[in-house]
Amino acid sequence: MRFSHLPKSEDPPMQTVPQSVEKSHSSAPDRPTSVDFTRVRALSTDLARSLSDADATAQSMPDASPAKWHLAHTSWFFEQFIILPTLGETAQFDPAFRFLFNSYYDTVGERHARDKRGLLTRPSLETILAYRQHIDAHMRHLLQTPGAIDTSLLSLGLSHEQQHQELLLTDILHLFAQNPLMPSFAKPAASMDPLPPGLVATWASFEGGIVTIGHDAPDFCFDCELPPHDVIVRPFLLANRCVTNGEWRAFIEDGAYQNPALWLSDGFAHAQRAGWAAPQYWRMRDTEWWTMTLHGPQPVRDEFPVAHVSYYEADAFARWAGARLPTEQEWEHAAGRVPVRGNFLNLDWLAPKAQSPGRDCRPAGMFGDVWEWTASPFTPYPGFQAAKGAVGEYNGKFMSGQMVLRGGSCVTPPDHIRPTYRNFFAPAKRWQFSGLRLAKDL
Template identity: 60%
Template sequence: MPDGLSPSKQTLTPDLLKDFSRVRGDSLELAKGLSDADATVQSMEDASPSKWHLAHVTWFFERFILREHLSGYTPFSDDFDYLFNSYYDAVGDRHPRPRRGMLTRPRLDEVLAYRAHVDAGMETLLSGELNKELAGLVTLGLHHEQQHQELFLTDLLHLFAHNPLKPAFRPPELRLMKGDAAELSWQRFEGGLVEIGHEGEGFFFDCEGPRHKVWLEPFELANRAVTNGEWMSFVSDGGYERPDHWLSDGWATCQAEGWQAPLYWRFEDGEWWTMTLRGWQPVDPKAPVCHVSQYEADAYASWVGARLPDEAEWEVAAHDVPPDGNDVGTGRLSPAPQSGDGLLGLFGDVWEWTRSAYAPYPGFKAAEGAVGEYNGKFMSGQYVLRGGACSTPPGHIRATYRNFFHPGKRWQFAGLRLARDA
């Protein structure tokens, strides 16, 4: 099994069934109020329909756990093994990702019935004795579902943003809130020979290890994320019109896609507005900028005479910071102004781009079999983000978590924090 599933490194709760019920219930709560059409449409190839997310995480439990470990279990539908596989080549053929929005059947109510069927099987399994390896696999399935809860929100926002009615996922409320962003300041770190990667108890994905040594030169990290107001200055100064601060691939992408501001921003009646999970809202100048690509983040950093942090720098800075912040549990569903002392907003609000390519740590080895395809196969052409966002489920954030996307992607809740050499 991958390092993240090693029995010696698992801390299981006294009742795994309670964890299972809670996480599965959280997914159903997200789906409340969605029509069958809301849950079926696919707005772009990178996004998946809400219905598909709900079914795929269920398929994971059925395919890797119930079919293998629950005697007498009867699959809900043999067709679902093809429809809801994502990228596990070792399992078999699958429905093409770009055509997930064509799955008008099964209906949403059938997907919910599928979830109930699998949940019943899992409750039977979890009511008995589990060895540590199987308990670790169930735990992986729960963290996998939390990943898809976040994707559920990001993909649904992208879908609703394309609707002229600008529907709100949750009741609208003004995005502007009382409070101010802290003045930008810098915290110095001496660097040297440091260690990064997961250690100790608790769940972690295999790509978060092994723990290893890294040499860092002295550096400084900004006390907070870059704000919307600061980004407006970048736009006003022609940041999207001048190639001098852009990487070559970034500038080519900016020109090809016609970028002029972060995704979802629109300038109307002398004011910037943006689409959020609570509908069409004025851009809060004090809140962290969101929905920018790594290319844009790198260009902004160059524009202000700074740079993006390495992921090792970010992790060293975050090591002793409690992993809590503005996540889904706050109910805000958008980034909030970061104020106070010290390093602010490292966890929650927005995922923070780094300049580090998503690559294996020294000594990393993917597990054999289908589960080993989980992270290792994506270590090419992507960049690491750290810290979690307002779309991340509570308890799913930690200092060693390595999120990753292609540098041109913008639909995630991604922003940036500046770094510079000391």
């Protein structure tokens, strides 16, 4: 077998994950307070603090949005769904913002074209920051008024802003990668060297049976995580860590990007058309691979989880390795037995880290580092019901042509993730911190 870093399925070194461990959930508060609101809002502003007006205005591709737009749209959300229905039109900052910073809410009205967001040289970044202060002042007033705010809408607004914090960073990385100067967003932490040696992957074994999938706790979740429901899961093996850069290097060197037998038809056609030969941001310098990071260009570290690969690439790699991608049901069943801890958003790091599984038979890195592609399409759970009104457009309208990712990444806020969280992207997208973990039938 070409993929020597993982054990062969005929004789897998298996570790059985303890079945008695209780399912753990996110530490996000059930009823957010003014302290939670201030903390989340301040982080968005802090992320943009080092950006110039030009940095915050440019748009590198239609899928990405300018940082200035992220800062404005997250404020628009609170204004549109909480402030204006409660305080009326007199609380509005600028009537034009209703059109400029609507994302995809057709129920609200028309909106500025997504692929032209980078043409909004006005309003300035200074004006957008003033807009945020205006929204924060009104929200603080409402938070101090008992019963003035629907807490479910407040929770949704804060979780929505945390999603955009991650998007802001991934979009800035893509933008800076287009600049020949390859600027850094943040200085690398002094602790980035040295690193532990890469760990040979093994397999954790999971029993099959009827398991409950979906959010079943009183704290906040998105509507697409509901309702909890029973599914049948067959016994399976799950790798104890994510696929690494070193393993991906072997995939490249074996000519896998040019081998149609490994690929889904649409994926191979897309890879050939786009000229894919390595993960996004990888570039060869002399005889060494380098990659663009939020700390500027860095050598590719073999022990880090591979990032910025599409579902098509992940699926092809799994087939090349004699394995497969886990279903989201398998992933959630496994993740519900490990603590929600990992390498999340930390301005001193902002990159995946080498994963070192412990001795308790649990897979490492299930949360943080890289979003993990699954083999599951983003479709509604049995009994799913979208909320009434515009907020019902949040997830349900995208349940077509998307694949599910799980677990969060190194730029996900740490209190934003939970075992039931369902991220989703189209299968060709790879500018996110997306990687993979292998699975096999037992």
